[in-house]
Amino acid sequence: MGQLEGKTAIITGAARGIGKAIAELFAEEGANLVLVDMDEDSLNEVAGEFNAEPVIADISDEKQSVSAVEKAFGKFGSLEILVNNAGITRDGLAIRMKPEDFDAVLSVNLKGPFLMSRAAARYMMKARYGKIVNMSSVVGIMGNAGQANYAASKGGLIALTKTLSKELGGRGIRVNAIAPGFIETEMTRRLSEAAVENFLSKVILGRTFGKPVDVAQAALFLSSPASDYITGIVLPVDGGMLIT
Numbered sequence: 001m002g003q004l005e006g007k008t009a010i011i012t013g014a015a016r017g018i019g020k021a022i023a024e025l026f027a028e029e030g031a032n033l034v035l036v037d038m039d040e041d042s043l044n045e046v047a048g049e050f051n052a053e054p055v056i057a058d059i060s061d062e063k064q065s066v067s068a069v070e071k072a073f074g075k076f077g078s079l080e081i082l083v084n085n086a087g088i089t090r091d092g093l094a095i096r097m098k099p100e101d102f103d104a105v106l107s108v109n110l111k112g113p114f115l116m117s118r119a120a121a122r123y124m125m126k127a128r129y130g131k132i133v134n135m136s137s138v139v140g141i142m143g144n145a146g147q148a149n150y151a152a153s154k155g156g157l158i159a160l161t162k163t164l165s166k167e168l169g170g171r172g173i174r175v176n177a178i179a180p181g182f183i184e185t186e187m188t189r190r191l192s193e194a195a196v197e198n199f200l201s202k203v204i205l206g207r208t209f210g211k212p213v214d215v216a217q218a219a220l221f222l223s224s225p226a227s228d229y230i231t232g233i234v235l236p237v238d239g240g241m242l243i244t
C-alpha cells in the first residue's frame with residue numbers, strides 16, 4: 001500500500017520542476033491529487049499524466065486560493081496534505097531592484113503560502129490532522145546577493161512555518177519547511193554562470209546539482225505518517241551547501 005493512500009494532497013506550482021516531481025511521487029504513493037498552477041496547458045498535461053485534478057489559480061490572490069482549497073475538498077471530501085511549492089524569482093541587486101519586483105516575489109512566495117495554509121487549516125483543524133509543507137530555500141537562511149526579495153520571502157516562509165506549527169500543532173497539524181539548495185529546473189536555468197559556479201563550489205557531495213526528485217522525497221517524508229512527530233523544522237536538501 002502507498003504511503004499516502006486515501007490522503008488528499010494539494011500541490012501548488014505543480015506544472016513543472018519540483019512541484020511536478022512531487023506530484024509524480026505522491027501519485028505513486030496513492031494520494032488523491034489536486035494540482036494548482038497558473039500555467040494552464042502544462043498543468044492540464046501533468047494532471048492528465050498523474051490522474052490528478054487540475055486547478056488553475058494564482059495562489060497570491062485570496063479568492064483564488066480559498067476557491068482552490070474548496071475545490072480540492074469538494075472533489076475528494078477530505079484534505080490532509082498541502083505542499084506550498086509555487087514560487088517565483090525577480091532577481092537584481094537591492095539598490096537597483098524595483099519595488100514592484102520586491103512586492104511580486106513576496107506576494108507569491110510568502111503571502112501565497114499564508115493564504116493557502118489558512119484556507120487548508122480550516123478543514124484540517126476539523127479533522128484534527130494535517131500536514132503542511134512549505135518550499136523555502138537555503139538562501140532564506142544564508143541570504144544571497146542579487147536576491148533580496150527572494151531571500152526575504154524564503155526567510156519569511158521559515159518564520160511562517162514555525163509560527164503556524166505553534167498555532168496549529170494542538171489540532172494535529174504539522175507544519176514543516178524544506179530548504180532546497182541548487183536543483184536543476186527552469187528556475188535555476190535562468191541564473192548567471194557566476195552564480196551557478198558559486199553554488200556548485202559549496203556542494204560538498206561532489207559539486208553536483210540536486211534533482212527535483214531529491215526534493216520530492218523530502219516532501220513525501222514530511223507529508224507521510226513517518227514524520228508524524230515532527231513539526232516546525234526546516235529540512236535542507238542541498239548536498240551539504242549549508243554547512244560550508
Ligand code: NAP
Pocket residue numbers: 012013014015016017018019036037038039057058059060085086087088108112135136137138179180181182183184185186187188
Ligand atoms: P519553477 O520550475 O519555476 O516552477 C514553479 C511553478 O510555480 C511554475 O509552474 C509556475 O507557473 C508556478 N507558479 C508561479 N507563480 C504562481 C502563482 N502565483 N500561483 C500558482 N502557481 C504559480 O520552479 P522550481 O525550481 O520547480 O521551484 C519550486 C519551488 O522550489 C519554488 O518555491 C522555489 O522557490 C523553490 N526552490 C527551488 C530551488 C531550485 O534550485 N530550483 C531552490 C530552492 C528553492 P508559471 O509558469 O505560470 O509561472
